[in-house]
Amino acid sequence: METIAVRKTDWILPIILISYFMILLDNSIVFTGSVRIAADLNLNAIQLTWVSNAYALTFGGLLLFGGRAGDIFGRRRVFILGMVIFAIGSLFVGTATSATHIIVARFFQGVGSAILAPSTLALILDNYKDKSRVKAIALYGATAGVGASIGLVLGGFFASVFSWRDGFFINIPIAILLILATLKFIGASQKVKAKMDIIGSLLSILGMSALIYGISAENFQVPIIIGAIMVLGIFILVERKISTPLIPLSLFHDKRHSGAYLARFLFTGASFTYWFVTPQLLQTHFGFSPLVTGFAFFPLTIAVFIFSYQTARLTEKYGNTKVLITGLAISIVGYALTVILNTGESYFIGIAIPMIVIGIGQGLTLSPLTSLGVVDTTEGEAGSASGLVNTIHQMGGSVGLALITALASHISGNLATYHFEVILSTIILVIALVVTLVVIYPVDSKSN
Template sequence: MQETSINKRSVMVLPIILLSYFLILLDNSIIFTGTVKIAQDLALNQAQLSWVSNAYSLTFGGLLLLGGRSGDLFGRRKMYNIGLVIFAISSLFVGLAGSPVAIIMARAFQGIGSAILAPTTLAILMDNFEGEERTKAVAAYGATAGIGSSVGLIIGGVLASQFSWRDGFFINVPISIIMFILAMLFIEEKDTIEGKIDIFGSITSVIGMIALVYSIVGESNNIIALVIAIVFIGLFIRQEAKTSSPIMPLSLFANKERLGAYIARFTFLGAMLALWFLTPQMMQNYLGYSPLTSGLAFFPLSITIFLSSLQVSRLTKKFGNGKLMVIGLTIVALGMFGLSLFNENSNYWIGIAIPMMIIGIGQGFSLSPLTASGIAHTTADEAGAASGVVNMVHQIGGSIGLSVVIAFSSAVTNPVSSFRLQMLIATIFIVISLLAAIFFVLPQSKKK
């Protein structure tokens, strides 16, 4: 009877979860392919344009731990709906923005909504699925992480070229209203855990994370920001070790499989965000592609992610989660290295499309195992916190990784040489992910 009820709920619960997560990823991707148009419409300089993305990343990454734990304490459906409302209102503000300050502030506000939605959706998934059903649901969630970002580049290119980049944000409003109604109808509110929000831990984590990202992406006072980050992250860890209601239980890191998955996901997203953010700019600025063409150029990546993701459940049964992760990351590393070989004599199909297809296959195999290992062996009381950590390393890893790639390649003025160096650095990130999977995740996976 329990399995039957789970299957009935899954008919609507899983689509709600996946569409919500897709919306979050979609908007970030629209920013990537729409950067040139946004800069033209709002007269943004390069620094202001980077903060359209960074403002979102800062609030999203900085508040994820708090957002994840809030679902444990106050109810996942309640927090999901609050996140939807914030996301819808902020999306409207982004679409209406008429100045650099307006769009940057709206994007920061949007990050708050995403910080609540992202971990809550994963925790709701864990509440509603067990056993093999959970494996399939996590596979779909991981596939959405890859497909959503790459398809978002295509949709963003279509909107920027044929309509307006603003439409990509306006459409969030009616969709969010529909999702709100569906959540009230189909998502059951689970029992909350006893406890209270760790105020000191929340404040120190937000300041520490924001300062850490700013120390890399900021244009001034970077050393001061880094010192602040170290101090506040240290205070945060100390607080989490002694409080009875941590927003990030340190026990989550005691398990080597989860620890390895967090490290691997951090560097993996650093590489992938560099790919998603920098490749459209290279194609528009060097190859002369329009936003539409540069978005459509990601189709080989999207289709191979989709096709390989369909095989994850079957391959997980055959190889195990850890081994499939290692296989996937190895394939991604090969594809990313292939992109780093792009030169002035390369055409799109050989220099970009084929490496993207290889990356897509590996990414489809990697993201679901990374998600599954990130929430492995957690109790119901830890579900929201673990989901928050998974999404935190996803978002912060992407933001910091992209910043590192840009920082190390900024002195190279030739666009092709710069892109080659950027993709080579991204390849190194993937290799680090692979090593984390081999030495932390794989041994634990073999013990099961």
């Protein structure tokens, strides 16, 4: 019996990581394939933006609901449901024939991702303990970094060699295999005896979706954002009163949690901006094709994977916070080197070398941030905490990218704009480091 249990556990992590990888992949795969998508479907600039925004809108808006649903209805059941919706959405995206078709399909695909994503981390918390949990979360963090950058590679590959549609069609057979593997190897999790917080769910979906929409809106941006903040404020008030909240506010009582959420928000804001603006510079300034642009991210991808894999050993020896501080400091150095070395003449000196340093920093940062966001949570809080981690990740990227690109909009010239955006990203990372030193470190050092 023991051998079977170990064998099943060994299969659980690959199932979780591959499914999480697919979600992240489809969040960035459109970046390098966007030119071909626009040409094929005759999309204007606004419609092309909504190919990304539609996915982000439902993904970010429904994450809190998806996390709590896993607690109440069972994480395996919710995981499979999310996978089914995601696969159907991928089919609709791949068969899109118009702007409306692909935007609606991306909305639907985002719903599947929002239901699926929180269950991935929660299933790790259910099935792994102690050292094996640390290693599993380290690989989960590696997937978060590698998935986004490989999405750029695959987006360019499919757009250049085959069709951008194949990048979405490939999700379908993978999803079917993952569902079958889930039914065989992942057992049903215990359900929390609680009712779904319907009012809180509706308020969170409305508030989060409005905030993401407001960030990218061209008209009435300020009123929409103010309205979204007001709705989220009401959501917090409701959560304080209700007996079975969508998000247990007790999660924020632990400063390791609240500090990790804020640091992750800032870190992903800087990272998403880098992943978004660097492919543009490589194509517009260096003249790289979409395929070459994707491969140009390999230095970062390889560094992230190698050092993410080392974080389990490092955190066991030094603790999550010290590794996190080191990762953020190295990331800051990498971003600063991008500005210092990048004169626009050499990819290898100005982009590739800083990418390696950035990749090392990201590899050492994501896993500790994930661990600190769910540390010491109860079984009934695991889904909510996982949903919150994924929500912060998504919201941080959307807000950071919108803010930095808006502030850089007055700069003329591709290279000058890029440098300004990277400088702003560096400043955000410095703030994340300060949050870690001031909020997380004092508490975490006492608990160890």
